[in-house]
Amino acid sequence: xxxxxxxxxxxxxxxxxxxxxxPITPQNELPEYLSKRFAELEDATFIQAESELAxxxxxxxxxxxxxxxxxxxxxxxxxxxxxxxxxxxGTELPAVVVxxxxxxxxxxxxxxxxxxxxxxxxxxxxxxxxTIVLAPHSGQELVTLTMKAFDLAxxxxxxxxxxxxxxxxxxxxxxxxxxxxxxxxxxxxDWVLGGAKGRGGHLLASLLLDPSKMEQHNWKLARKYAAIxxxxxxxxxxxxxxxxxxxVAFGTAARIAKGAVNRVRKAGLKAGLFRxxxxxxxxxxxxxxxxxxxxxxxxxxxxxxxxxxxVKLSIGEQATVHFYGRPGGIVSTPxxxxxxxxxxxxxxxxx
Amino acid sequence: MxxxxxxxxxxxxxxVFHYCPGCGHxxxxxxxxxxxxxxGIRERTVGVPPAGCAVLAxxxxxxxxxxxxxxxxxxxxxxxxxxxxxLVVFTYQGDGDIAAIGTAETVHAANRGERLTVIFVxxxxxxxxxxxxxxxxxxxxxxxxxxxxRIALRDGYPLDLSQMLAVAAGSVYIERTSVxxxxxxxxxxxAIKKAFQVQMDDLGFALVEVLSPxxxxxxxxxxxxxxxxxxxxxxxxxxxxxxxxxxxxx
Amino acid sequence: xxxxxxxxxxxxxxxxxxMGYVLASSGMHEDKHVTYLPSYGAExxxxxxxxxxxxxxxxxxxxxxxxPDFAVLMNTPSLVRFEGKVKAGGTIxxxxxxxxxxxxxxxxxxxxxxxNTIADRLGHARGANMVMIxxxxxxxxxxxxxxxxxxxxxxxxxxxxxxxxxxxxxxxxGAAFVRAGGESEL
Numbered sequence: 001x002x003x004x005x006x007x008x009x010x011x012x013x014x015x016x017x018x019x020x021x022x023p024i025t026p027q028n029e030l031p032e033y034l035s036k037r038f039a040e041l042e043d044a045t046f047i048q049a050e051s052e053l054a055x056x057x058x059x060x061x062x063x064x065x066x067x068x069x070x071x072x073x074x075x076x077x078x079x080x081x082x083x084x085x086x087x088x089x090g091t092e093l094p095a096v097v098v099x100x101x102x103x104x105x106x107x108x109x110x111x112x113x114x115x116x117x118x119x120x121x122x123x124x125x126x127x128x129x130x131t132i133v134l135a136p137h138s139g140q141e142l143v144t145l146t147m148k149a150f151d152l153a154x155x156x157x158x159x160x161x162x163x164x165x166x167x168x169x170x171x172x173x174x175x176x177x178x179x180x181x182x183x184x185x186x187x188x189x190d191w192v193l194g195g196a197k198g199r200g201g202h203l204l205a206s207l208l209l210d211p212s213k214m215e216q217h218n219w220k221l222a223r224k225y226a227a228i229x230x231x232x233x234x235x236x237x238x239x240x241x242x243x244x245x246x247x248v249a250f251g252t253a254a255r256i257a258k259g260a261v262n263r264v265r266k267a268g269l270k271a272g273l274f275r276x277x278x279x280x281x282x283x284x285x286x287x288x289x290x291x292x293x294x295x296x297x298x299x300x301x302x303x304x305x306x307x308x309x310x311v312k313l314s315i316g317e318q319a320t321v322h323f324y325g326r327p328g329g330i331v332s333t334p335x336x337x338x339x340x341x342x343x344x345x346x347x348x349x350x351x
Numbered sequence: 352m353x354x355x356x357x358x359x360x361x362x363x364x365x366x367v368f369h370y371c372p373g374c375g376h377x378x379x380x381x382x383x384x385x386x387x388x389x390x391g392i393r394e395r396t397v398g399v400p401p402a403g404c405a406v407l408a409x410x411x412x413x414x415x416x417x418x419x420x421x422x423x424x425x426x427x428x429x430x431x432x433x434x435x436x437x438l439v440v441f442t443y444q445g446d447g448d449i450a451a452i453g454t455a456e457t458v459h460a461a462n463r464g465e466r467l468t469v470i471f472v473x474x475x476x477x478x479x480x481x482x483x484x485x486x487x488x489x490x491x492x493x494x495x496x497x498x499x500x501r502i503a504l505r506d507g508y509p510l511d512l513s514q515m516l517a518v519a520a521g522s523v524y525i526e527r528t529s530v531x532x533x534x535x536x537x538x539x540x541x542a543i544k545k546a547f548q549v550q551m552d553d554l555g556f557a558l559v560e561v562l563s564p565x566x567x568x569x570x571x572x573x574x575x576x577x578x579x580x581x582x583x584x585x586x587x588x589x590x591x592x593x594x595x596x597x598x599x600x601x
Numbered sequence: 602x603x604x605x606x607x608x609x610x611x612x613x614x615x616x617x618x619x620m621g622y623v624l625a626s627s628g629m630h631e632d633k634h635v636t637y638l639p640s641y642g643a644e645x646x647x648x649x650x651x652x653x654x655x656x657x658x659x660x661x662x663x664x665x666x667x668x669p670d671f672a673v674l675m676n677t678p679s680l681v682r683f684e685g686k687v688k689a690g691g692t693i694x695x696x697x698x699x700x701x702x703x704x705x706x707x708x709x710x711x712x713x714x715x716x717n718t719i720a721d722r723l724g725h726a727r728g729a730n731m732v733m734i735x736x737x738x739x740x741x742x743x744x745x746x747x748x749x750x751x752x753x754x755x756x757x758x759x760x761x762x763x764x765x766x767x768x769x770x771x772x773x774x775g776a777a778f779v780r781a782g783g784e785s786e787l
Contacts, residue, residue, distance in 0.1 A: 018434050045433040049426070050459035057423035057456070061399075061430020064417040065438070069430070087420050171664055172622070172637035174629050193415040193431060195395035195438055203409045205418035259663025335667030 003142055004169040007098060007162070008033035010146035011070050012041075015183040016096070018062035018069035020047040020055040024077045025110045026166035027100035031072065043183070052077040056084030056097075063093040064204050066192035068150050068183065072098035074166075075116050076107060082125030085159050089129035089221075090206030094153035094160075096146070097131070101165045103329035111329020112165035112252055117306035120161050121280040128218070130225050132160040132232065133279040135250040139173030145277070147178070154187065156228055163279060165302070167252045167331065234277040235286050239265065243272030244350040245341065246290055248311050249300040250276050252331075257300050259334030260341060269345045279307070284314040291318035296348055300337055301325045320348075360384035362393045364413045373573025375530045375563025376404060379472060380411050382530075382540045383443070387414065390547055396439045397431055399424045401448040404478045408443050422453025425460040428467050439550055441468040446487040447477045450512040454486075457516065461556045464521025468546045469558040471513070474565040475584065482568030486510040489587045494568070509587050513560045517594035523555035525593040529562035529585070531577035538590075545597075554597055562588060603658060605743055606666035608683055610651035611675025611696070616730030619756075620673060621652035623734055626752035627744040628656040636664035649678055656743055673737055675716075675730075677701050684709075694737055696729070712740055712779070719774050728771035735775025746776050 001009070008030050011019075019038065021031045031048065038044035045062070049055035055071050062069035073081060078099045088095055101116045103109040123129045132152050134145045142164070149160040193202055208214040236254075239261055240246060249257040254275040264271050274290065274297075276283050290297075297319050299308040308323045315321070324340045326332050344350070359365065363384035368377040387393050393414055400408040402421035409416035419427035424442035432440040449457050449471050460467060476494055477483040484494040484501060489509050491500040501509075516522050524546060528539040542559045549557035562584055564576035571579060607624065611617040618639050625637035639652040653666045668688040674680045675696045687693055689708040697713035704711050714736045716729040725731075731753065738749055753768050 018430065020430065047429070047433065050455055053423065054426040054429075054456050054459065057419060057426035058430035058433070060419070060423075061417065061427035061432075062434040063430070064427070065397075065431045065434035067434040069434070083420050084423070087418075091418070167638065167664075170639050172625060173661075173664075174635065193397045193417050193438075194435060195397065196413065196415050197394040201409070201413045202415045203418075204416070205409065207406060207418060256663045256665050259665070259667075262662050263667075331665055333665055333667035334663045338667075 001139070001172060001175060002029055002169070003139060003164070003171050004029035004100070005033045006139055006142040006175055007072075007146050008037060009177060010143045011096065011150070012037050012044075013177055013180040014068065014147040014150040015181040015186055016068045016070050016150060017041070017044040017183055018059065018067045019045070019071065020049045020058035020062075021071050021073065022049050022052045022055050022077060024074045026102060026169055027072050027074050027098065029169065030098065030100075052080035053083060056081040059095050060084050060088055060093060063088065063095050064193045066189050066194060068094075068154070068186070070096040070098065072100065074100045074110070075102050075104050078116065078119070078124070085131065086123070086125035086127050086129060087206050088159045089123065089131065090127060091204050092157040093204065094157050096149045096153055096160050096162060098162045098164070100169045101163065103327065109329050110166060112167035112302065112331055113327065113329050114165065114251060114253060114302040114306070115327060116163070117279065117301070117303060120163050121282070121310070129221065130228075130280055131158060132156070132228060132281070133163050134160065135163050135277060135279050136168060137251050137254045137275065139171065139175040142168065143175050143177055152232065154189070156224060158224070163251065165252050229281040232278060233281045233283040233286065235283040236273075236275040236277060238273040238275065240272035240274060240290065242270055243294065244270045245296045245298060245344060246272050246274045246294050247298045247300055247337070247341065248274045248276070248287070248307070250279060250307065253300050253302050256332055256334050257337055260337035263334055263338040264341050264345070267342070269342060270351065271341050271345070276307070282310045282314065284310075287311065287314045288318065291315050294319055296320050296322065296344060296350060298322045298324060298341060298344060300332075300340070302331070303327050360388045362387040362413050364411050366410050368411065369407065370404065371567040373564055373566040373576055374404070375472065375474065375561065375565075378530045378536060379470065379539070379561055379563065380408060382536070382543055383441070383470060384412055386540065386544045386547055389544065390551070392439045392547070392551070395437065396441070399428045399431070399440070399442040401442070401444040402479075403445040403448055405443055405445060405472065406479070422448050422451070423456055424448065424453065425465065425467060425469065426456045429460055429465050432466055436466070439468070439547065441470060441547070443470045444472065445478070446471070446473045446475065446485045450486040450510050454512070457512070458519065461516045461519040461522040461558070464523075464555040466550050466553055467556060468550045469556070470543065470546075471558055471560040472563045473560050473588065474563045476565055476568045478565050478568055486512070487588070489584060511588065513558065513593050516556075516558060519556070521556050522558065522594060523596045524549045524557040525560070526595070527560040527562065527588060527590050527593060529580055529590055531562070531564065531580045535590075549597055560588070562590070604661065605656050605671070605741075606669040607654045607656075607671040607673065607743070608651055608666060608669045608686070609654070609673045610649060610679035610683055612678070613650050615675045616727075617650045617675055618652050620730050620734045621654045623749060623752050623756065624654045624656070624737075624744065626756065627738075627748040630748045630751060631744055633657060633744075634659060634661050636661050638664045649676075649682070651679070671737070671741060673733060674700060675733070680704065692740065694733065694740070696733065712736070714775065714778060716775070719778065720771060723767065723770055723774060725767040725771050728767055731768050731771035732775035732778075735772035736779045737775070739776035739779040746772065
């Protein structure tokens with residue numbers, strides 16, 4: 001199954017029953033899949049919206065009504081959606097937002113890239129909020145992380161971003177799906193807009209004109225984000241136990257880096273891979289724990305250096321951080337990354 | 352014992368309206384609340400207020416309310432209604448909200464025939480931000496951004512959104528009313544009731560445009576503001592049923 | 602067998618992505634690890650299309666090929682683009698009917714298959730890619746011809762019995778061409 005179809009099927013099985021989106025390459029296969037899949041379900045809604053703005057706001061409405069809802073787009077479209085994402089963060093509404101990243105800035109191109117790391121992990125819109133950001137690196141992980149995204153969104157009442165690229169979206173790999181979840185069995189949400197039956201009206205809003213109330217609300221969000229940092233970081237360690245150099249990479253880049261690590265291992269160089277699965281919260285402590293034993297870290301990204309800042313913040317002066325990146329949709333080969341690793345090993349005499 | 356002949360609708364909270372003296376919002380809020388009560392739908396109604404003066408509508412209307420970003424009310428309402436078709440969903444939007452920043456959302460919701468009730472309050476200015484020109488500002492009207500009056504060559508023409516929406520195949524009922532006299536207020540209430548009924552009957556998109564005075568930003572007394580609506584504003588926006596296909600078959 | 606990477610390339614309409622898909626599906630049927638990585642977007646329309654298939658006994662680290670073991674090149678631009686990338690000791694498969702240039706490298710094997718001629722002879726002009734994939738699996742042994750026939754039948758399940766029969770014939774003819782010695786040059 002194609003990656004974008006996998007996301008659609010996993011979302012459906014997670015109990016997602018509302019999708020609104022606007023066409024943009026390279027993610028069109030996802031809405032196309034869902035338009036067909038949702039037509040088979042009585043309780044599901046698919047809307048091709050008139051714009052990214054409309055799409056994200058429809059998702060907000062569906063979320064207010066208590067339904068698991070999703071939208072998807074690619075970089076320029078995600079910029080447009082930031083309005084709604086900020087409002088949902090402020091109003092504490094769950095939703096899943098898929099970003100199939102492409103080269104940028106501006107219209108850019110449609111090739112795979114990781115140029116939206118900053119945008120995704122720093123909230124992306126106005127108002128100093130956070131979204132949980134998940135970065136799948138395989139077909140099977142598209143299944144698990146898509147489904148997990150809906151759970152996290154509901155548990156913490158915030159938008160969760162699934163950050164991939166065209167390579168992830170187009171690639172086919174065999175996957176297995178868990179049984180579908182019946183939306184009726186999901187935990188009840190007592191805050192939704194469903195008609196004020198025997199009670200006063202519920203209000204879902206992000207407007208708090210009174211600064212002291214706004215401050216209270218911001219502190220509440222901050223406590224929530226702290227709890228997420230505490231509990232929800234996820235990463236993969238690959239051949240790190242005896243490693244003298246760690247490559248840090250996520251998503252597609254991590255996949256390529258794994259190939260590179262295998263290559264240099266065959267040549268006798270002890271390299272390993274640290275792969276953040278959650279980009280926000282970033283697995284800071286887990287990465288720091290590798291140091292000071294590891295003196296050198298090579299960050300590989302399909303951009304000109306964004307996650308590398310989080311790596312540096314995580315480890316401080318405990319190790320030297322190197323960077324290798326190609327922007328603009330260039331897909332590096334494992335050989336290319338293996339060369340970068342090898343050069344570092346020679347230069348710093350890392351056995 | 353005196354008989355109570357006038358009481359607060361159940362769907363209206365006991366808060367004192369914050370709106371300026373002579374503002375139409377308080378009247379229209381009350382009409383919406385009365386209609387919701389009369390149709391007996393308070394427990395299954397969800398409202399979507401806009402950005403602008405009426406953003407605080409939820410302080411007064413005692414139904415479930417979900418706030419939308421500026422201009423996106425019908426998109427949010429579409430999400431709510433499609434996710435929960437059993438609910439009665441209305442938006443309450445000003446002219447800048449619905450006819451400038453939210454034009455695309457509104458046109459397409461109408462065109463899809465979304466089962467929504469839209470209350471469109473047209474007072475010809477951006478009230479909350481201090482009285483700037485709105486898309487509906489009439490030619491010659493002075494605002495803080497058209498100090499010498501709106502000039503078509505520079506500022507464009509007043510936009511008749513309701514007329515535009517009438518062209519959309521999915522809209523079934525569009526009427527323009529005002530709240531400048533008891534008679535007009537009763538007409539407005541009737542129109543609002545019908546716009547809710549259209550949704551409950553699953554017919555399509557329904558909208559009531561209410562010409563509403565904004566004495567503060569127009570720099571007129573409440574009485575003169577009503578007079579201005581009756582004498583000037585209606586020339587650009589005549590009061591009438593703009594579209595009604597509720598009786599036609601299919 | 603370890604891990605084997607193959608690039609399929611040609612122009613749009615030659616069924617290049619389909620060849621890759623068939624190989625990946627066949628690998629999956631044999632419980633191998635597979636990845637199918639197509640080029641996508643503007644390139645697909647009219648220009649060159651290509652895809653990278655990895656078939657492996659072990660989990661696949663990178664779906665991206667640094668140096669593919671095999672390259673199946675259906676037109677001249679594909680040869681120009683990918684000849685230099687193939688691993689030393691690897692094999693390239695050329696569409697003999699369309700590729701005019703001769704490969705320059707001496708450290709790779711070359712198998713020329715007149716896929717259009719064979720497909721035309723069978724009365725199945727659109728099956729040239731099937732002829733090629735038949736020849737490919739016969740030569741490489743990456744997956745069995747039986748798995749390929751099964752995959753193709755599944756992929757074209759909505760088509761009629763006649764299409765299935767013609768595809769099977771084309772696959773077998775491609776394989777037979779290689780068994781008969783083919784037109785191999787070194």
